[in-house]
Amino acid sequence: MSADRPIAIAITAMGGQGGGVLSDWIVALAEENGWFAQGTSVPGVAQRTGATIYYVELIRPQPGRTPVLSLMPVPGEVDIVIAAELMEAGRAIQRGLVTPDRTVLVASTHRSLAMVEKIASGDGTADSGPVLAAAGNEARQFFGADCQAIAEATGSVISAALFGALAASGALPFPRTAFEATIRGAGVGVNASLAAFAGGFAAAKGETVAPVAPAKPLSIPTGGGEADRARLCALLMRAKAEFSPEAAEMLTHGISRLVDYQDVAYAEEYFALVTKIAARDAGLAVEAARHIATSMAYDDVIRVADLKTRASRFNRVRGEIRAEAAQIVDTTEYMHPRLEEICATMPAGMGRMFEASAALGWVLRTLFDHPRRVRTTALSGFVPLYLIAGLKPWRRRLLRHQREVAHRDAWLGLVADARVDVALEVLKCRRLVKGYSDTHSRGAGKFDKIMAALPLVAARDDAADWVRRLRDAALADPDGKKLDGAIATIRSF
């Protein structure tokens, strides 16, 4: 019996990524170099974005004999695994396809988030750490590179970059020129594919390191009047002098947000609120700085109009969509202001009057409460938003502001009354309040439920744990069923 052994290659990918192209290239590469190749796959419905696998075996032929090759990988007996996404590399390791004695793992380290990661209310993104650690431990050799970024930079597909990384791994007995000849032979998008191939090759060799921009600290005030700049400067210096470095950094971000949102007086107001809480216990400073800033910079119509009309935003859009200099870009905003937002943008007394009157409400609803597309690159769309953004100096008199202040004061009152450990958790609950319209109402509703439930647990030693549990329950589902269940549990004590 012969001891000949084929090279076993498994490719794990998501449907639509082009794993079939890569498999075809490997087969063609082997055949062009006089080897016998067999590839197969189980595409089916997985072609529609699901996890799928391709399997290839290669063997040097012997005259007059035909090899009998496997149609599927044997766990523990795969020589090369190519994963077109990091979690798919993790899945390959889980399936036993990657083993330390023999497997060369070539993986793209980029993340394409699975649905369950994306729909979580908080941060559902899976941790890449365990996969990278397992890749290092479980593979004989691990070649990781962000092949998706390489593909995008070269205008090609991930298969080409992975093919380059495979060539660089040296796991196949063919020279780089042979790989490139295969790409040329396929005859589709050859130049872009070759560029991506070269990128993948270099990245897998460790020749390119993605530059990591160090986070720059915020420091010098710019713009506005001189007096305002001086007040802002003083505020920043106080933050540095009176707080721990960590809290000072968060405070600086908060101050930056609030001068941008409103004015320096608003930032001073913020600083005072944080100082008061931190005076009780310095451990509260960071979370107070974070959450009071977001609560004060509530998302209103003025803020949205301001952000949408800035020059920096126009440039960012062009960058994001990769517009070339010669291309013209028109942007259209998708907006749906409700009666609530319109009334809230009125002076408080007037807003309340409109809210209270069914007739006035009807008029407003008929006039304004429907989906609208605002073209911000045309004057007809830009100017109205620009004018709304210009309402900023009057913001403090508007109905929304009064409501936000009342809501914030009630919350900070609870923080002040709570034990320090509970206060920290109550501060963090503010994370629930975000979004616009219905989403904002839902989030604020959950937040209010937790605040209302505070007295039920306040006396307990483990009150802080309960608040944290309630917050986690609130984040667990969008409609708040888990939170209601958790509160019902507390009531049953």
Next chain:
Amino acid sequence: MAERSFAREVQDLRLGAGDEFRGEGILAVTKALLQSGVGYVAGYQGAPISHLMDVLSDAQDILGELGVHFESSASEAAAASTLAASVNYPIRGAVTWKSTAGTNVASDALSNLSSSGVTGGAVIIIGEDYGEGSSIMQERTHAFAMKSQMWLLDPRPNLPSIVKAVEDAFELSEASNTPVMLELRIRACHVHGSFIAKDNQKPKFTVRQALENPVRDVNRIVLPPASFMHEQDKINKRWPAAVKFIRERGLNETFPGTHTNLGIILQGGMYNGVIRALRGLGLADVWGESQIPLHVLNVTYPLVDEDLAAFCAGKDAVLIVEEGAPDYLEQALNTILRRADIQTKIAGKDVLLMAGEYTAAVLGQGVRKFIEKYDGPLLPQPSPTRNAPDLAALAATVPPRPPSFCTGCPERPIFSAMTLVQQELGQRHIAGDIGCHLFALNEPFNIGSSTMGYGLGPSSISAMQEPGAPRAIAVMGDGGFWHNGLLNGIGNAVYNQHDGVVVLVDNFYSAATGGQDILSSRATPAGRSTNHPIEDAIKGVGAQWVRRVDRTYDVGKMLATFREALTTPAKGPKIIIASSECMLNRQRREKPLVAASIKRGERNVRPRFGVDEDVCTGDRACIRLSGCPSLSTKPSGDPLKPDPVVAIDNSCVGCGNCGEVSEAAVLCPSFYRADIVTNPSAWDRFISGIRGTVISWLQRRRDANRLAIAV
């Protein structure tokens, strides 16, 4: 037009004697049909045999030259009925579909066909959609062969064996006057390999000859007393004829081995897996030399009793490798050896799985158990040491990734609207169907409670009709509608005055099977009649309440239509036709045209969507209502916002669903549409220049007054 082009593959169909064919298993079958002098081919697409249909659709000229009639059948029942041409005439015919889903649909015709018996070779290419990658219920086609007494081939999964099996199948069919099924598993359909081609053969007897010389034999018709004769004929004539042919032609293969006290009997399709398992145990090599004697059943029905008895005689034990439940072959083998009074032990499902795919691991363990039980211990398998904490961490980390709707899919907004209408009016009983729309079962929609078969969505809410109770909803695709749904879905609902709602997802193709054209397709493929509106058909069977939404991405309109359907006092089924072209196919159709047009310097506007990261608050209600693959999350880059924000990547095709959803659900103003104008006209440049000047003056004015902290 299918989702991919088969222009190159079509050329392979022209290869002549001595040329090497390289490609997929299912395409080798296509070539083998032409080499066998097939007179007509029909079928219904579906993984894993879609490519056979797609290639022949693109190969009209070759088929024309050879005089082969080809058609895309309306369903597997229609395809199976096509084989009636081989009952009275010596025409070779082949049909194909995915099994067992398709074989179920075809059963009525198959039963009649196998009762009548055939004159010309009648072959059914079965894509056995079983095991990893399958999308249907896990059953075996074997049962159909047994109940109708049709023959079942299961060749070794390499191209020369598969091609030979096609040729053998026609001859076996003619020798025994019986239709023959040729079963290929998923991996065998997609396996890349090669074989030496032969010249294509014109049919020896053509459809034209048959039409010009009609014959009639009342004994071929399934009606008493002929039907009773057929039953006898099957057992007394056709079966023995088949067995004789199989033996004489050596369709089954025996491979000798040194361990003569043992043997393995296997389905042909299991051959490579068994060799791989033996190789793992050091009992075979990669060139197929096995120390354990093998008897390979390239024909799994009927069995040849004498051959099996001869193989088993004198052995201590044999292992029967038979994938799937129940253990038909193992039971048959027990009967055969009992009748022959052979005392060889039979192992099978006791060492292998009763249910489930025979993966490499399953076969490896099963064969090891068998040999250790009857021949003594083998060397222990060296198992690589794996780090348990690593695996535990992975189990907690790696998310599941089931298939879902593609980027820009026009079906997604239908389910977004369905989610919204349920938020308004309460949860409903919703029946699913077969097709891409079934992906709504998973996150983020979680819609659909059942699936009864292709085009059976509406009839699966037949019992769920109670005037005054919350109305049930049934979903059905245009593929399912033309396959089965017009009569069993709509006709049934109209006749019985159902009260429920039927959503017809009209994406212009049989999309889930690879984008094949159907009656209501908007394309005009040569030799086919299309552009027959679903609406006309529905109204033709008497439906009264019919609404059409011509752009499903209009979530607001979809929502309003659902609301009306669920609340209208109208009697009878409420039918909504939701029409928008399958994005995968649309992209394939439009992309080359757009690229060429841009290259010529013509003006082009390409929409793309984006999310303003500083406006997005990261609550992700939009993802939960849309689920588009290009809609994902990224770190906010803002220390004040710990949760990730939503981002749209460059795979966006600009369908606009995300924006429409956020608008209809009143979510948030983060979404923007960017219209990228390539090769702008002079007017574009002029007007955008003026706008840009005014806008940037206003922006500079405000920026100058903006107090900020520099970095």
